[in-house]
Amino acid sequence: MAVTGFSESKEPVRVAGPSGYFPGTAGFSELRERLLAVLREIRALSMERNVPSLTGYAGEVAARLTANRFHLVVLGQFKRGKTTFVNALLGENLLPTAVVPLTSIVTLLEYGKELDITVHFQDGHRQKTGVTDLPAYITEEGNPGNEKKVRQVVIHYPSRYLRNGVVLIDTPGVGSIYRNNTDETYKYLPMVDAAIFLLSSDQPISQAEVEFLNDTRQYAAKMFFIMNKIDYLSPAERREAIDFARRVLKERAGLADAVVYPLSARQALEAQLAGDEEALEASQLPAFTRRLETFLMEEKGRTVLEAAATRADNALGELKLGLEMELRALDTPLQELQDKIRLFEEMVASMEQERQDNAYILKGELDRLLERMEQDIVRFQEEQNAKLLAGMRSLYQEKGSRLSNRQLLQAMEDYLQTELQQALDQWRPLLEKQAGEGFTRLVTRFTGRTNQLIAEVVRQSAQLFNLPVQGFTGVEPLESESRLYYVFAEERTLLTPDPVKISSVLPRFIFGPLLKGEMRRRIDVLVDRNCGRVRYDLSERILKSLQQFRRQLDDKFDATIAGTREILRRTLQQREKNQTEVAIARERLAGQLNRLKAIGDTLCRVKIMLQDAAAKPGTAAGPTTNDYLKEQVQC
Numbered sequence: 001m002a003v004t005g006f007s008e009s010k011e012p013v014r015v016a017g018p019s020g021y022f023p024g025t026a027g028f029s030e031l032r033e034r035l036l037a038v039l040r041e042i043r044a045l046s047m048e049r050n051v052p053s054l055t056g057y058a059g060e061v062a063a064r065l066t067a068n069r070f071h072l073v074v075l076g077q078f079k080r081g082k083t084t085f086v087n088a089l090l091g092e093n094l095l096p097t098a099v100v101p102l103t104s105i106v107t108l109l110e111y112g113k114e115l116d117i118t119v120h121f122q123d124g125h126r127q128k129t130g131v132t133d134l135p136a137y138i139t140e141e142g143n144p145g146n147e148k149k150v151r152q153v154v155i156h157y158p159s160r161y162l163r164n165g166v167v168l169i170d171t172p173g174v175g176s177i178y179r180n181n182t183d184e185t186y187k188y189l190p191m192v193d194a195a196i197f198l199l200s201s202d203q204p205i206s207q208a209e210v211e212f213l214n215d216t217r218q219y220a221a222k223m224f225f226i227m228n229k230i231d232y233l234s235p236a237e238r239r240e241a242i243d244f245a246r247r248v249l250k251e252r253a254g255l256a257d258a259v260v261y262p263l264s265a266r267q268a269l270e271a272q273l274a275g276d277e278e279a280l281e282a283s284q285l286p287a288f289t290r291r292l293e294t295f296l297m298e299e300k301g302r303t304v305l306e307a308a309a310t311r312a313d314n315a316l317g318e319l320k321l322g323l324e325m326e327l328r329a330l331d332t333p334l335q336e337l338q339d340k341i342r343l344f345e346e347m348v349a350s351m352e353q354e355r356q357d358n359a360y361i362l363k364g365e366l367d368r369l370l371e372r373m374e375q376d377i378v379r380f381q382e383e384q385n386a387k388l389l390a391g392m393r394s395l396y397q398e399k400g401s402r403l404s405n406r407q408l409l410q411a412m413e414d415y416l417q418t419e420l421q422q423a424l425d426q427w428r429p430l431l432e433k434q435a436g437e438g439f440t441r442l443v444t445r446f447t448g449r450t451n452q453l454i455a456e457v458v459r460q461s462a463q464l465f466n467l468p469v470q471g472f473t474g475v476e477p478l479e480s481e482s483r484l485y486y487v488f489a490e491e492r493t494l495l496t497p498d499p500v501k502i503s504s505v506l507p508r509f510i511f512g513p514l515l516k517g518e519m520r521r522r523i524d525v526l527v528d529r530n531c532g533r534v535r536y537d538l539s540e541r542i543l544k545s546l547q548q549f550r551r552q553l554d555d556k557f558d559a560t561i562a563g564t565r566e567i568l569r570r571t572l573q574q575r576e577k578n579q580t581e582v583a584i585a586r587e588r589l590a591g592q593l594n595r596l597k598a599i600g601d602t603l604c605r606v607k608i609m610l611q612d613a614a615a616k617p618g619t620a621a622g623p624t625t626n627d628y629l630k631e632q633v634q635c
């Protein structure tokens with residue numbers, strides 16, 4: 001069976017036309033396709049060999065690779081041509097542009113098999129719409145002041161550019177008179193991989209632009225600058241405009257080495273609609289997108305691809321070990337094979353014991369984490385009690401004489417609730433962060449231990465048949481700082497005890513002391529209840545997350561053992577039958593081994609391409625790539 005579409009190796013693709021401009025090079029998308037094909041093959045072979053853990057593993061790695069996205073946000077003052085630029089990347093006049101400030105809503109564009117537009121509203125509901133109705137939601141004219149309460153619009157679109165895994169985010173103009181537009185834009189910054197900042201050659205950089213730039217710089221991991229609308233300028237004027245922009249960026253935004261890419265988004269779009277490749281090059285958009293693709297490949301894509309390639313390699317190693325073990329077992333005399341099976345089961349039993357010891361250690365560490373959390377909660381509780389009590393006293397002193405009994409009671413209630421709510425709002429995220437970090441540490445350490453155990457199972461199984469271990473698939477550590485798996489709906493409303501009831505017709509000299517005593521009790525209950533909720537909420541989440549995580553580890557451990565056990569059982573069965581049966585099995589295994597080698601070769605070539613991509617950075621502006629050159633891949 002042919003392995004992947006590697007033989008029909010494609011020339012670098014460069015397509016102009018309605019499908020959008022797509023930069024060539026053995027870029028991210030191409031390598032990803034090949035890796036996905038390798039993973040599909042691994043999956044098929046695992047399935048055929050009845051190794052469910054590897055079937056699942058290959059599927060997961062593929063899913064993660066497919067889901068990987070690059071968020072590119074297009075920023076800049078209104079009317080700089082952001083929307084036109086996005087359309088130019090897509091090669092289609094999809095989003096409305098205009099001479100007047102237009103886009104008022106953040107629009108996300110992702111790949112989809114067909115055009116699909118969904119409007120997401122602030123209250124959480126969604127609604128599909130068509131292209132012709134798009135202006136009614138995302139333009140200032142169709143949706144003035146965002147009266148329709150739109151949160152964002154998500155467009156799925158079959159553009160080759162988006163196929164790269166790119167998510168383009170068009171934003172409303174900052175610095176426009178519409179303040180809420182600017183706010184919307186800011187919200188997207190923390191999640192972007194790169195920002196493309198548009199300047200325009202017909203307008204000098206404005207104060208608003210400089211301010212916006214200074215605000216956004218810290219968020220965007222990487223910032224590209226584009227000088228748009230160069231069609232207005234002669235070549236000499238272009239140089240001047242770029243020099244000027246660079247000077248401003250340096251002097252006013254402290255960006256000493258900003259590279260500014262000149263281009264004409266409008267010409268690029270027109271060229272593509274007309275299918276005019278020459279005009280497209282002249283627009284200088286391709287020069288920029290090539291650089292962008294190199295960046296994506298270098299800064300993010302390569303890490304993602306390399307990780308997937310390593311995982312595929314490990315899965316192959318594990319598959320290969322199983323195959324070779326089965327072949328060896330077929331040639332082992334029956335008595336010897338039975339001895340080996342006994343040894344294997346003994347080894348499994350001792351590993352099982354170690355796993356239980358591990359679980360015990362984990363439990364201890366969990367208790368310590370909860371204990372630390374408890375200390376924090378108690379400290380907060382004590383601080384709040386003291387603070388609220390003091391606040392209450394001074395309130396009494398300041399206002400006691402001026403207010404009626406009823407008013408005084410109300411003032412104290414109000415004070416308590418606002419103060420505590422504020423304190424909780426500040427403290428909860430901190431505690432949560434700490435708990436999350438503690439949990440991540442715990443999980444990381446425990447994953448390491450379990451992986452050591454799994455490695456040991458694999459090693460000892462291989463040793464039974466004098467085979468080397470060529471890689472194994474462990475449990476992945478938590479991705480990023482994913483923290484706790486479970487997020488409960490954040491409860492912001494204070495849990496309040498029953499209101500204090502003291503008759504307000506009492507004279508002050510009796511009412512006063514009564515009120516103080518009641519209020520002291522009330523503070524206790526109020527703080528205690530709310531801290532109790534935080535405690536319950538967090539520990540519940542930690543326990544549930546941990547449960548899920550342990551299940552994952554246990555499944556992996558069990559699957560590793562089950563895989564080898566299944567091989568041994570199968571061979572024993574065959575050995576107990578006749579020689580023809582063994583010969584048939586051997587032939588089948590040889591066939592599988594050949595397939596495995598072919599997959600391995602393909603994978604190896606992908607790794608070499610990955611390394612080549614590292615060795616040839618796109619432009620001089622790229623980072624030094626020597627760091628990427630690890631040991632030479634050998635097939």
Ligand SMILES: Nc1nc2c(ncn2[C@@H]2O[C@H](COP(=O)(O)OP(=O)(O)O)[C@@H](O)[C@H]2O)c(=O)[nH]1
Nearest residue numbers: 079080081082083084097098099229264265266
């Ligand atoms: N001459 C010229 N005009 C452009 C170019 N790009 C955009 N425009 C025009 O600038 C105006 C504002 O564009 P738009 O994309 O809506 O800007 P946005 O507010 O930044 O999204 C429109 O009239 C566009 O046609 C360009 O490269 N050259």
Ligand SMILES: [Mg+2]
Nearest residue numbers: 082083102103
């Ligand atoms: Mg716009």
